[in-house]
Amino acid sequence: MMRVQNRGNSQPRWLFPFVLTVICLLSVLPLARLAVTGISSALQGRMGDLLTDAVVWHALYDTLVTSFWGMVAAVILGGAFALLLTLFDIRGKAALGFLFMLPTMIPPQVTALSWIGMTGPSSTLLKALGLAPPLGSPQPLYSIGGIALLFGVQNAPLVFLSLRAGLLALPRDGIEAARLSGASSWQVMKDIILPLSLPGLAAGAAIAFVSCVGNFGIPAILGIPASIYTLPTLIYTKFATFNSGTFGEVSVLSAMIGILSIIGLAVEGRVLRGRDYRVIGLTGQAAVFRMNGWRWFAELGLWLTIVVILVMPVTALVASSLAPAYGVPLNLSTATLHAYEEILFRQSITRTAFTNSISLSLATAFGLLVVTVLTGYFLVRSGSRLAPVLAALAEIPYALPGIVLAVALILLFAAPLPIIGISLYGTTWIILIAYFSSFFAVSLKPVVSAFRQIDPSLEEAARLAGADFCRRLTDIIVPLIAPAAGASVILVFLIACNELTVSALLWSAGTQTLGVAIYNLDDSGSFNLASALSVLVVLMVVAMMLVLETMANRLPKGVVPWRS
């Protein structure tokens, strides 16, 4: 009879070393490499050159300014939507919430393209409507203000979710008690709701700020033509003009982004200390105030906002993608699907991009699932004191801006791998590794929530039935977490398929992704092709979000990011 020294744990012995290795490879190793290069180049005095470079200070200043105003715009937009949709008797809340969440899921470079299509002298939509400004007038979005505005639109849903989670956790009976004691709606709002919901708002603002600091797609498309550089786009241009000092410089620049992000995340952690809104309290029923006569007004405002931030840009994008030859105005008879034909059937670059993005995303989504099911099992079931530390380490690569991770991986893989002597730099593999590292936390979260919901006795019963770990995994555990695993695959696929930041630095000829293809098409002036590709991407995003939406009732709370 076999007897083992296993303290009654249900996990096989190899699980802990496996989880530890995975987390070290995906999280600790790249970041440690980045830190080493940054520190060593600082010690070699390169830091001095960089820090006296006015371009760097300018980029830092522009990053802070655009991120700050982007955060302000996100707080105004997201805050208003969260308050109105959570606390008041607005009709059509589900539809409004879903549409409001769309801009975060649409890739930033697509958002930027669609807004460009809506404004400026070359807008196909404005020309078709006869509203276009005269030729030669500037594109207003190629500016600090334009970047900040789009940052705001893109990240408003982050503030929305954070504040909403806070509002849903408000004690309903406390509010009712205040109203019974004679307080007016306004007084209740001022004295109870606002103070209690401030942490959620502040946390949302902090996450929005971090997200702005790391954003690459928007400043790349809006800023570079106007010679406005933020830290991520500066890193990108440094790689474009590669020289011997580049590695040292970009590692210091990424460290700056990293530090700004850590400050933001620390603020978030601090205001939310002791209350994890994202896990608890989501089911709470918030107090609903009646708006009476004001309801029409509020609903009109909400829908108008949706029209401006979503419907109009997407319409402009579609219009641009249907644009006929240059100079011919767009109407029903001149509209052409030529751009779609071109990207789907003629251009080998876009077809390669489709193949690359889809296969990379599928490989990432399913490959990560295998890893995260085992990791999630360990984190939830082991009871190990190391589990929270490992969980936090797994979060870091996703919490940090993608550009930082991309730089870290370039540093890690620039030289050929030791022992086998193969270089990954410039191959698809480096993008795949970056995706694994970057989206590990995205894949892990639904799986961990599902594990937390499973009664441990279900697995214990299987142990007594005689099933060993692999058997339990296939017969009991995987079927029980299947819906969450499905959600995890879709989310990772969606995000990986749309990302630009990581692949913008890591691609080379033949390994371009969809994000890179859109950016390059726009960069080379093929605006209609870029728009057509973007329309396809938006359709894909909406389709996948709808799939998740229909699955939402069978998933643990908090798995579908825009649902709460």
Added chain:
Amino acid sequence: MAKLILNHLSKTFHLGGTAAVRDLSLTVREGGFLALLGPSGCGKTTVLRMIAGFEQPTDGSILLGERVLADASEMVPPEHRNMAMVFQSYALWPHMSVAENVGYPLKVRGVSSAKRQAKVLEALSAVRLEAYADRRPADLSGGQRQRVALARCLVTEPDVVLLDEPLANLDRHLRQEMEETFREFHARSGATMIYVTHDQAEAMALATDVAVMSEGRLLQMATPEDLYARPEGRLVGSLVGQGAILTLASSPGDQRQLDWAALKALYEERGMTTAEVLVRPQDVVISADGLPATVSSALFEGERYALRLTLADGQMLRAFSRTPAKVGDQVSVVIHSGWRL
């Protein structure tokens, strides 16, 4: 099969914390039905989980016959113990049908499909659920789920069956029905059963032996009859059956079963040293020339009245009466028998 031996078993969850189970030794005979009885939090589940192999003892050992199942350094994992358990939450797998749930232990053991089907049907008919084989657990009532869990235990002919408060989630009517099912199950399977409960009536009605626990320690293990008639110590006395505990002068000698004459003498003696005596309500009879007492409460229970009486010195007694009594009535009581704790 063989007897199950717990040998000086201890369990501490956190280093330096208080022990959930302390130095617990007992032997369950082969085919026995042991009830582990004790208040909530006294460590019953922990003992059960150590027997199943989900927890490792921090000290002591568990043996099945000659075979050491677990000690502080090594243990046989639950997969290899040939035990079965009915969990408080039933732990039925929601994605499998009733038949698949019951047949799973056989499937894991590689039993052929035809043989499996026959065994599953046999187990399901033992709990009268043949008609539900293709349902999902979610479509069953609480009592039916319980019976599926039981059928799943039955199917592999386990050496030991463990039950952790299996009736706690059921209503009173279903409990009686399930108690009957458990007794049948025990008679039929001949398995050694260990049944955890905090309900003394359940323990007494079902088990062949009852082990009373408190704060991680074993207080007494005996047959239900023995436990009722001759409890060791105040805790067991107050936990098992109804009764009142009187503090009387301690009697000389080691006679523990006391009759009316002895009790009367001790009550009136008021010695320096005292002893506690357990008096069951059916031994307290209202009749002339007994001890004077006042009725402090009277509860109509249908077939009789349950009385609380206060003796002249303020001590409390319980008694039954066929005739109505009012609060405040003066009565005189004779105590036919008492047990010195």
